[in-house]
Amino acid sequence: MSGRTVTITEVARHAGVAVSTVSYVLSGKRTISAGTRRRVLDSIDALGYHPHAGARALASKRANVIALVLPLRAGMHVPVLMRFASAVVTAARRYDHDVLLLTADEGTDGIRRVAASALVDAFVLMDVELDDNRVPLLRELAEPSVLIGFPAEPAGLTCVDLDFAAAGGQCVAHLAERGHSRIALLGAPAVVYERGTGFARRTREGFVAAVAAHRVAGVALPCEETFDEVYATLARLLRDQPDLSGLVVHNEAAVGHVLSALRQLGRRVPADVAVVAICPDDVAERASPALTSVLIPAEEVGREAVRLLMEKLDGRTVPDATLLAPHLALRAST
Amino acid sequence: MSGRTVTITEVARHAGVAVSTVSYVLSGKRTISAGTRRRVLDSIDALGYHPHAGARALASKRANVIALVLPLRAGMHVPVLMRFASAVVTAARRYDHDVLLLTADEGTDGIRRVAASALVDAFVLMDVELDDNRVPLLRELAEPSVLIGFPAEPAGLTCVDLDFAAAGGQCVAHLAERGHSRIALLGAPAVVYERGTGFARRTREGFVAAVAAHRVAGVALPCEETFDEVYATLARLLRDQPDLSGLVVHNEAAVGHVLSALRQLGRRVPADVAVVAICPDDVAERASPALTSVLIPAEEVGREAVRLLMEKLDGRTVPDATLLAPHLALRAST
DNA sequence: GGGGAGTGTCGAAGCGCTTCGATGACCGGC
DNA sequence: GCCGGTCATCGAAGCGCTTCGACACTCCCC
Structure with a gap:
């Protein structure tokens, strides 16, 4: 054996x-x-x-391996990344491919190296920034690739992501329907916006647009991830806008702190303040009270990314942009 | 180019x-x-x-790729896993090796497959259980492997881990030195103990032994990860033992809830209750107050695992067990 | 100054697989 | 009963690399 x-x-x-x-x-x-x-x-x-994988790769010019490139940076939300990664591996196996793990340490050289040595046939890039230095490299490479997330200039690339603008909008619509007329968005830490991370900005844009469309008062704030900062931000917000009654939280690490802070500030959820989160289901369910949330469909995104990649490997053309529709799950917090 | x-x-x-x-x-x-x-x-x-990687693998019988096997299960703390993974990739690159990612979906078949097809030369297993079905397979495989964590029967295997028993003991010693004579350990969810996860049990054993050695009163409890359960557990604990003044928390997902619950129960940290956590540094630092903690040295563990694996690939013999010494970082919570 | 003992380089034989062109065998139609 | 066309299978030529044995030099000691 x-x-x-x-x-x-x-x-x-x-x-x-x-x-x-x-x-x-x-x-x-x-x-x-x-x-x-x-x-x-x-x-x-x-x-x-x-x-024998090597012999096969040599003779057929196909390694049957794809690279998963995941930078691991501050402010990134690791559990979500992991679920993407897991989904990508599972999906790849269904097409009889394996997954090579590449991290940011090696930078673009790593990508170049595994491509040139025929170790992999194609690339999945995660956590793409608006201005990402890996993107130009990918353009010049012969190997196909799919990005999870959108860079500033996505023309000619294949990108997949949750439709964050729609997600932001959906949260506003939900709160507006429930009769809340003054709401706020607590987003990612300021540094994340400055870095130009696409999903943070697009959520905010969706929020802002929906606030206008629904004729409610709304403000979008960045939000640090320590309890003290969250508390301070909320205290200020509630002092300046005492009739604020709806909160959208798009910051997984801070949701727990937000609920604790509201508790300490004497606001009940959802009686005084309704809270909607954009975060993975398990985080929303574990919170108390359980949060109404728009989940990040990691499995679906990963699966779709791999499907597109396989299409490209087979020489078929695929759409540039794939936006997956958000799905709002109702729980106790609204 | x-x-x-x-x-x-x-x-x-x-x-x-x-x-x-x-x-x-x-x-x-x-x-x-x-x-x-x-x-x-x-x-x-x-x-x-x-x-060309394939040609090289064919001719030299070495793929220069190692497999990283990481099951993704409930109760596992994902960010820590990710840091292990990242450390393993970085370390492997230093030995001119790449890393193939294998998840639990395929079970032992995946391990067998990549070994038989010569896709990889060796294995790093993460999140090893006391009774792990991958372990017998590894024993019969010709490819060398290193486990991160310890199974019940580690004879003949190479295992690396933080010395959790020492970590548990160190927390007790720290609290005892500070004069706390009644303390408690809040551990992993009950299901994790039942599954036989080694690090959870060993921490508890270290705690129990140190409690006896330092002649303090101590109790070890499992701890679920929702706020309500954490609150209930703590409320019960403080009602039954009003003079409890020291807490060891070995549950990363629950540390935030523990602090919130203590706040609501009217206990100040560290004035009324001192808290020591066993968790990654970033979690301890982000909490408020910042937690005195024994960090999980993910980078060090990953690096050491790869080093041992490379030794084995070169035909050298290595020690069966490598336990990395815990390191306690003092912060505001004790 | 002839015989080992290195040194530095070459040529060729694989490693295990895919793929192309060739070869039979068999079929139906006239 | 011969011809063209499928269908099923075979043999051989690579794919790009490593490694083994051979070979030609140079050096140095007796």
Whole structure:
């Protein structure tokens, strides 16, 4: 079983056919009679054969591996990243591909290296910034790629993401429908906006647009992630706008602090202040009270990114932009 | 630059040497004169040559890729995992290896598959359980492996981890020195203990042993991760033991809730209750007040795991167990 | 000054797979 | 009963690299 490695030659001998026949059974690129196919497949699992990945890559010019490039930076929300990563791996396996993990340490050199050495066939980039230095490189590379998130200039690239503008808008619409006429958005830390991270900005834009459309009063603020800062921000907000009754929180690390701070400020949720979060479901469910939220559909985004990548690998053309619709889950906080 | 792929043959022609000479320059397995080496290296970067990973793997029987196996389960603290992962990638690159990401979805089949297909040379397993079904498989595989965490029966395996028993003990010692004579450990959710996760149990054992050694009163409780459960647990604890003045928290997701709950229960930190956490530094620093903590040295663990793996790949023998000493950082909460 | 003992380099044989062109066998139509 | 056309299979030529044995030099000691 786990003895010496079994080669295609041994399978061929065992099944009494030529090596090429075994190869064609495996790839399905030529017609093979049912009988022969059966015999070959039986030999394959009698011997426990697995094709040698390197040999296959060499002969076929396809490694059947994709690279997942994930920078790990401050302010990024790690659990979400991890769920993306997991979704990408699972999806890739469904297309018979494996996933090589690349981090930011090596920068663009890492991308160049694995592309040039034919270690991978294609790239999935996560946590894309508006002005991302990996983007020009990707443009000049022959290997196809899909970005999770949108850079400032996405022309000619394939990008997938949650439609954050719609998500921001949906939160406003929800609060407006519930009769709240003065609301606020607590967003990412200021540094994230400055870095130009797309999803933070687009949520804010969606929020601002929806506030206008629904004729409610709304203000968008960045929000640091320590309890003290959250408390201070909320205290100021509620002092200046005592009739504020709706809050949109788009900052996963701060949601817990927001609820604690409201508690300490003597505001009940949802009786005094309704809260909607944009965050993963598990965070929303674990909070108390459980939060009405727009979830970040990590699994769906990952799956879609891989699907698009496989289309491109097969030479098909795919749409530049894929925006996944937000979905609001009602819970106790509104 | 990013044109057709450059092969070793072209490098050899460009430098006016044999293909094998180029190979020896690259591998250093035979002596090459300084002049020839220079000429070859110059040609290599004049042409932008990168060895073809598949061809290399085929000829040398080494893929220069290691697999990182990380199950993604409930109760696991994801940001920590991610830091391990990142550390492993960085460390692997220093040994000129890349990292293939494997998740739990495929179970042991995935491990078997990538080993048999020679996609990877070795394995790093994360989040190892006391009774882990991947462990027997690893034992029968020819490829070396290193586990991050300890299974129940670690004989013959190479394992690396923070010394959690020492960490638990160190927290107790710290509180005891500060004069607290009645303390409690809030640990992982009950399900984590039931699953037999090693680090949770070992922390508890270290806590219990240290409590006895320091002659203080101490109780260890599992701790769920919702605010309401944390609140209820603490309320009960403080009602039954009003003179409880020290708390060890070994549950990253719950630390925030613990502090909120103490606030609501009218206990000041550290004046009424001193709190020590076992968690990553960033979590401890972001809490308010900042928590005295034993950090989980993810980078160090990842680096050490890879170092041991490379030793094994080179045929050297390494110690079975590597326990990294805990390090307590003093902050405002004690 | 002839015989080892290095040094530095080359050529060729694989590594395990895919793929192309060739070869039979078999079929129906005239 | 011969011809063109499928269908199923085979053999061989690579893919780009490593590695082994061979070879030609140089050096130095007796």
